[in-house]
Amino acid sequence: MGKIKRIGVLTSGGDAPGMNAAIRAVTRTAIYNNLEVIGIRHGYSGLINANFKPMKAYSVSDTIQRGGTILKTARCMEFKTPEGRKTAYENLRAAEIDGVVVIGGDGTFNGARIFNEEWDIPFVGIPGTIDNDIYGTDYTIGYDTALNTVVQCVDKIRDTASAHNRMFFVEVMGAEAGHIALYSGIASGAEAIIIPELKGETDQLKALFEDGTKRKKSSNIIIVAEGDEEGGAMGLANRVKADFPDYDIRVSILGHLQRGGSPTAIDRVNASRLGNAAVEALLDGQKSVMVGLQNDEIVLVPFRKAVKLHKDVNRSLIDIIDILNV
Ligand code: ATP
Numbered sequence: 001m002g003k004i005k006r007i008g009v010l011t012s013g014g015d016a017p018g019m020n021a022a023i024r025a026v027t028r029t030a031i032y033n034n035l036e037v038i039g040i041r042h043g044y045s046g047l048i049n050a051n052f053k054p055m056k057a058y059s060v061s062d063t064i065q066r067g068g069t070i071l072k073t074a075r076c077m078e079f080k081t082p083e084g085r086k087t088a089y090e091n092l093r094a095a096e097i098d099g100v101v102v103i104g105g106d107g108t109f110n111g112a113r114i115f116n117e118e119w120d121i122p123f124v125g126i127p128g129t130i131d132n133d134i135y136g137t138d139y140t141i142g143y144d145t146a147l148n149t150v151v152q153c154v155d156k157i158r159d160t161a162s163a164h165n166r167m168f169f170v171e172v173m174g175a176e177a178g179h180i181a182l183y184s185g186i187a188s189g190a191e192a193i194i195i196p197e198l199k200g201e202t203d204q205l206k207a208l209f210e211d212g213t214k215r216k217k218s219s220n221i222i223i224v225a226e227g228d229e230e231g232g233a234m235g236l237a238n239r240v241k242a243d244f245p246d247y248d249i250r251v252s253i254l255g256h257l258q259r260g261g262s263p264t265a266i267d268r269v270n271a272s273r274l275g276n277a278a279v280e281a282l283l284d285g286q287k288s289v290m291v292g293l294q295n296d297e298i299v300l301v302p303f304r305k306a307v308k309l310h311k312d313v314n315r316s317l318i319d320i321i322d323i324l325n326v
Pocket of ligand 1: 012013014015044074075076077078079080081104105106107108109110111112114128129130131175
């Protein structure tokens with residue numbers, strides 16, 4: 001590949017608040033460096049259908065505070081095929097795009113990694129997913145906003161739980177990981193947190209209820225990660241109800257409201273830094289890497305590692321759940 005003159009940018013997989021701030025940072029850093037920018041709409045589908053639109057500095061005006069993604073996002077099965085990726089390559093070549101910034105989660109990075117094993121147009125990734133489940137970065141864009149949304153919701157649920165002496169099972173997103181559940185549980189003072197990374201919590205729950213009955217707690221909040229193998233909040237609540245019929249138990253599944261809303265300041269700043277770093281990485285000749293944040297510093301992590309290695313939850317938080325609930 002020769003010198004980079006024109007880059008593309010796309011968002012892929014699940015949407016996350018702060019994606020627009022990242023698109024803005026990519027666009028403006030590119031323009032600052034005299035590059036042309038092409039917005040690719042609807043994720044990898046836009047590569048295959050050549051759904052391209054030139055981006056100017058003003059194209060990203062008034063977007064830093066908006067949730068969703070102005071480029072739209074999609075899940076694209078065709079990109080998983082060699083033929084689909086060949087079409088994508090041909091469209092990129094025809095549009096004279098010399099490098100692409102992809103904003104998404106591990107599926108998006110896996111697609112980019114495979115593409116870069118086959119074709120010579122470099123892809124650089126920005127971690128954009130509310131789940132915070134990407135190895136190699138302390139935070140993904142959208143996680144902080146989703147977390148704050150969950151905490152606001154649980155605070156409201158606590159009010160009604162206390163008023164009625166109820167127990168609530170609140171199911172939160174996070175895909176296969178428990179990052180949102182663990183952090184939101186700590187931040188909202190939950191009595192128990194059920195995450196895929198911890199086993200045998202049903203027994204712990206029983207102990208908690210027996211203890212809670214003794215202490216006459218006026219409310220109990222149990223945060224359940226959607227990825228937990230115990231069957232989600234509904235399944236767990238039904239089992240507990242069977243064992244403790246006297247408890248007034250309710251279930252709240254927060255659902256898609258966790259994805260929306262204006263990004264927090266932290267997400268906007270992270271997105272701005274990572275968007276800037278992704279363009280710098282392309283200009284430095286990088287390919288098949290994710291830009292991440294570790295200890296507040298920008299790092300480059302090969303897609304190979306980001307998608308293969310598992311990011312564990314913060315175990316020190318697990319240790320304090322019970323202590324903070326004495
Ligand atoms: P989120 O974490 O929010 O779900 P994600 O990026 O992991 O985001 P996915 O739906 O897993 O979301 O992946 C996004 C897109 O990446 C897929 O629709 C597909 O186009 C592409 N992709 C995923 N896995 C592969 C693969 N193995 N080969 C090629 N492309 C892939």
